[in-house]
Amino acid sequence: MSGVTSPLTTAQAQLASAVEILGYSPGLHEMLATPRREMNVAVPLRRDTGEIVMFHGYRVQHNISRGPGKGGLRYAASVDIDEVRALAMWMTWKCAVVDVPYGGAKGGVTIEPSQYSSAELERVTRRYTSEIMPIIGPERDIMASDIGTDEQTMAWVMDTYSVNLGYTIPGVTTGKPFAVGGSLGRATATGRGVVHAAEAALAEDGVTLPEVTAAVQGFGKVGSHAVRWLHEGGARVVAVTDVDGGTRADGGLDVPALLAHRAQGGRVADFPGGTPVSNAELLALDVDLLVPAAVEGVLDETTAAGVKARWVVEGANGPTTPEGDRVLADRGIVVVPDILANAGGVVVSYFEWVQANQAYWWTAEEIADRLALRMRTAYDAVSRTAREQSLSLRDAALTIGVQRVAEAHQIRGLYP
Numbered sequence: 154m155s156g157v158t159s160p161l162t163t164a165q166a167q168l169a170s171a172v173e174i175l176g177y178s179p180g181l182h183e184m185l186a187t188p189r190r191e192m193n194v195a196v197p198l199r200r201d202t203g204e205i206v207m208f209h210g211y212r213v214q215h216n217i218s219r220g221p222g223k224g225g226l227r228y229a230a231s232v233d234i235d236e237v238r239a240l241a242m243w244m245t246w247k248c249a250v251v252d253v254p255y256g257g258a259k260g261g262v263t264i265e266p267s268q269y270s271s272a273e274l275e276r277v278t279r280r281y282t283s284e285i286m287p288i289i290g291p292e293r294d295i296m297a298s299d300i301g302t303d304e305q306t307m308a309w310v311m312d313t314y315s316v317n318l319g320y321t322i323p324g325v326t327t328g329k330p331f332a333v334g335g336s337l338g339r340a341t342a343t344g345r346g347v348v349h350a351a352e353a354a355l356a357e358d359g360v361t362l363p364e365v366t367a368a369v370q371g372f373g374k375v376g377s378h379a380v381r382w383l384h385e386g387g388a389r390v391v392a393v394t395d396v397d398g399g400t401r402a403d404g405g406l407d408v409p410a411l412l413a414h415r416a417q418g419g420r421v422a423d424f425p426g427g428t429p430v431s432n433a434e435l436l437a438l439d440v441d442l443l444v445p446a447a448v449e450g451v452l453d454e455t456t457a458a459g460v461k462a463r464w465v466v467e468g469a470n471g472p473t474t475p476e477g478d479r480v481l482a483d484r485g486i487v488v489v490p491d492i493l494a495n496a497g498g499v500v501v502s503y504f505e506w507v508q509a510n511q512a513y514w515w516t517a518e519e520i521a522d523r524l525a526l527r528m529r530t531a532y533d534a535v536s537r538t539a540r541e542q543s544l545s546l547r548d549a550a551l552t553i554g555v556q557r558v559a560e561a562h563q564i565r566g567l568y569p
């Protein structure tokens with residue numbers, strides 16, 4: 154992590170850059186920068202031992218001009234209101250870039266989930282959900298999983314919301330298990346979308362997946378599926394890390410064996426089919442494609458200078474600081490930005506919400522085809538804008554997203 158540039162500073166600098174390109178007034182800039190609603194809640198937990206501990210939780214609706222708020226729920230020790238504000242702002246631009254009818258939101262609880270039992274996490278989730286009930290709902294703000302939360306967390310949120318209102322409302326969360334109104338293909342969607350974005354970026358240089366080597370940081374809900382789809386697409390995945398470090402094999406990791414090792418509870422760093430590699434080493438490996446899919450701020454001025462990859466495809470939100478961005482751009486490295494590259498998750502979340510609201514479920518093939526089409530359409534629009542206006546892919550994506558949100562503001566008018 155950079156330690157210098159916080160996620161909120163990064164998000165604000167990115168917005169400022171888009172506003173400058175678009176020539177917007179200071180007033181409109183401020184309106185776009187300011188979250189519409191924020192909720193700060195206390196989350197007391199009775200531990201399994203009977204002891205009471207207090208946590209803090211947040212829900213930020215950065216913008217709701219294009220539709221209900223949409224965004225994940227993060228459980229991590231790093232969570233604070235500013236991190237949630239940054240993540241909510243990125244959701245606003247992301248939903249606009251892939252043109253799903255949502256605003257941007259995010260939630261978080263400052264808790265290290267690995268330190269608590271499943272029963273404790275269930276109680277934290279139900280209490281947090283009850284506290285933010287007034288501002289969430291399928292037409293208000295729809296939650297999904299993020300770092301430290303999963304399908305089970307989303308089922309608890311949906312159940313708590315539904316029980317309190319007296320009937321089942323699957324559309325209040327996405328990323329739920331299929332048995333309670335989830336969508337086929339949601340669990341793998343973000344990773345799959347990352348690979349669609351990578352393929353589109355490579356294709357601009359006439360390169361295909363089987364011709365490239367790749368390194369992926371993060372082996373969670375995004376990283377593990379990105380690794381899987383990269384492998385299935387023919388790329389040679391040579392290194393993977395998670396929070397404890399990772400594994401490397403220059404001839405290519407045996408990805409099915411790594412996924413099986415992980416599924417059995419093994420640490421990536423202990424995978425017998427590779428040699429150890431640290432997170433810092435992974436970022437500087439001599440590979441074609443680098444996919445940071447873990448946490449914010451890992452590519453700063455210093456680490457960006459060591460990147461040897463030709464393409465960086467951002468699976469994580471905010472993995473590159475503005476200083477890191479400048480270094481990568483100066484070195485001619487193509488960065489496919491987070492709000493485009495990892496948007497596959499929110500695209501299939503949108504499909505899940507649509508299916509839940511109409512109580513009619515689509516096939517896995519329909520979902521995969523529609524996801525691929527959305528990612529391709531969004532990539533092409535961003536790439537075209539970048540070419541026509543001589544912008545980076547990041548500035549092009551931000552410009553498209555910010556412009557769509559500003560347009561919604563302008564058409565709706567300022568009340569009163």
Ligand SMILES: NC(=O)c1ccc[n+]([C@@H]2O[C@H](COP(=O)([O-])OP(=O)(O)OC[C@H]3O[C@@H](n4cnc5c(N)ncnc54)[C@H](O)[C@@H]3O)[C@@H](O)[C@H]2O)c1
Pocket residue numbers: 298299300301302343370371372373374375376394395396397432446447448449468469470471495496498499
């Ligand atoms: N889950 C989604 O659908 C989704 C969608 C879009 C963006 N994202 C973003 O992708 C990133 C990862 O989310 P996720 O859902 O996969 O979370 P996750 O909790 O499932 O996985 C996180 C992974 O990152 C690793 N990690 C944590 N801290 C690290 C560190 N300091 N250095 C290296 N690795 C570290 C963990 O070990 C784990 O492998 C986040 O930035 C998240 O906001 C997630």
